[in-house]
Amino acid sequence: MIKSLKGLSLLEFKNVSMGYNKGHDVLKDVSFKLEPGSMHFLTGPSGAGKTSLLKLLYLAHRPGRGEIIMFGRDVAKSPREELPKLRRRIGVVFQDFRLLDHMSAVENVALPLRIAGGSGAQINEHVEELLSWVGLKQRMQAFPSELSGGEKQRVAIARAVIRRPDILLADEPTGNVDPEMAERLMYLFVELNKLGTTIVIATHDNGLVSKIGAPRLHLETGKLLYLEGTRPPSEFLNQDGEFKI
């Protein structure tokens, strides 16, 4: 998939503006381009429009003006019947996790695979492996109400990456976990990025941003500033798979 997109941008915003209920625009004339396999942070103060930009990215909203080219299509104008297939190529880690309360951790993580029509045994094997990796092997059958904030976050991340999405969007993915788990999760994101997944992480954590050094999409009152990263993605990790600080 990534190969077929080579030379094309995976995602491009062209003069995109967006507002709610005909109110004032929360995003103003936003333009940027993401190459396949890139990694970006989305930063900015509260109310700057980060969540709105993410909503456009995970196709929960359409822009008021402008074009959003995603996977070679203008999703701002695509018929809604086309959107589910595109959404399946996007993994999202929501800030409030959005786990389904009536499903166990393993069922929550399996959700994207079941939506895509995956078969039972294959799904379980894959899901259990990933949950073990995020340290939830003993909590697979637990329901969200029985999980701590950090555990919920890890389930949400596992659910977002289970289908190896082309684009992974994460809203404050390390906000509720301890520093060790935060590093482990960032390692997962960087590994996915190395495999070709385009990643956008919305965060307030300046420490994390400067540690990874990836370029930033910075929003200030709905306007976007593009800030170059301090190092290319290939240098995020050393040969031992640890972050270079």
Added chain:
Amino acid sequence: MSPSFDFLPSVKNREATKLLPWAMAIMVYLSALFAAGSLLLHSGFDEWASSLQGRVTVQITGEEKSAIMSEALEIQDELRGTPGIKSVRILSDEEISALLEPWLGSGNITDNLPVPVMIDLETSDDAYVNLDALESQVRQYSENVYLDDHARWLSHFYNLANTIEYTAFSILIMILAASICIVIFGTKSSMAEHKKTIEIMHLMGAQDHMIAKAYQNRFMIYGIKGGLGGLVLTLLTIYILFILIQNISEGLVEIPSFPFLTLSSLLLFPFFFAFLTMLTARVTVLRELGRMV
């Protein structure tokens, strides 16, 4: 075709949809009862009307029993010779008493009661008998002779039966419309209850048809459960009513045996309602989802 996946949580006590099978049971009960009433009325009336088809009653009244009897014998002979008439028969005193007994009571028919003599005549199936001409023909034997082919009051009865049937049909349509409204309300309420789940499914790439399928399957089960319950209640009610009518009308009207065949069409009601419920839920979900991006 989207894969089937029941992602909805099991129904909790507080959910509005928990009451849906009960609502469907009541709707099936009412509609099946009206339909059964209409069907029984229709078939009963047809059967009865066809038994009167081609029959004419000749009534001869008078003070003197022997005089009217001799007039009746002359009229009988006259009618027997008339083309198009298949059979002519003077009813016996016992037969007339049996006809009057339900109205006057047993043993109240005395000899001094001015009971008319009655002749039952049956016309040939393919014959057209002019009742006025026939009346003029027999009037030469008695001034007090009346012919009745039951047409006038039968037409009133037809009108009444038709009105009852149309009313039952209109009520049936109203019940169906009310059922659709209940299912729409139940579906919307369930969607509001599971808004978060639906949104997540939607954002993860679930197609509208997948979400609709989960709803339509669940609502179809509600429809079948409620429908079967309603049908059992309907059949029970009809049976009880049937027994009661049989007891009350003993001797007045001949009641046929329990009409299993006529009522067998009612067995389709739960499945029809389940289908209606399923279809309504599906359309409602698709319309609601169509409002999302």
